[in-house]
Amino acid sequence: MSRLQAGRRHSVRFSLNGKPCTGEAEPRLLLTDFLRHQLAATGTHVGCEHGVCGACTVSIDGKPARACLTLAVQIDGCELRTVESIAPSPDRLGILQSAFKRNHALQCGFCTAGILMSLDCFLRAHPRPDEESIRDLLCGHLCRCTGYTPIVRAAIEAAAELVDHGKEKTDA
Incomplete structure (x- = not known):
């Protein structure tokens, strides 16, 4: 049993x-x-x-x-x-969240939590992604209002910032 x-x-x-x-x-x-x-x-x-x-x-x-x-x-x-x-503290956005904000990569925000979590895991494993690999990752997410271009832009920007800060394997 x-x-x-x-x-x-x-x-x-x-x-x-x-x-x-x-x-x-x-x-x-x-x-x-x-x-x-x-x-x-x-x-x-x-x-x-x-x-x-x-x-x-x-x-x-x-x-x-x-x-x-x-x-x-x-x-x-x-x-x-x-x-x-994802955020380092309740009053501060994480690098990935800040990149989403700067690039207007969300509107209603319903899909955003899941996309952020997928990107967080992905960027930990692939600190220098290309646009194609990010778009491939996003195939598993439905966003009905923002469109994927600003999300891809935000992910690439966040990846570069994480590498610059030496945080490739830490908090995204």
């Missing part, structure tokens, strides 16, 4: 944005719902709930993942980062 029994809540221990965190989740509870409703981490947006739009993208152990396709119990023992981790 599976260690996860339907209808029963299970303890989930993990790191959320660098801090130890514990919660309880039923086996079928989606990570999006767990984050938003139980942990009040509302920066992770719920869009299509099918893994297509990318609005719910988070980082699990350094890799981008769709929170709407991940069960909360699956993050037990993992390092989870959400868009709330």
Whole structure:
């Protein structure tokens, strides 16, 4: 018999944005719902709930993942980062966020959290990306109002700034 029994809540221990965190989740509870409703981490947006739009993208152990396709119990023992981790402090934007602001790379902002998380993971692994690789990454995200050109511009600018600051492998 599976260690996860339907209808029963299970303890989930993990790191959320660098801090130890514990919660309880039923086996079928989606990570999006767990984050938003139980942990009040509302920066992770719920869009299509099918893994297509990318609005719910988070980082699990350094890799981008769709929170709407991940069960909360699956993050037990993992390092989870959400868009709330991108800024160095509540009153300061991170390099990637600042580049988005300067380049008008967002309008309604609904898709922005997921795009920022994908780009954060991508720039950590690829500190000197070209436009084509960024556009390829963005294929997994739907943006209905900004268009992708300012997002690509912001990503290239942020990548250059991160390299200039010697932060290739640190906070984007």
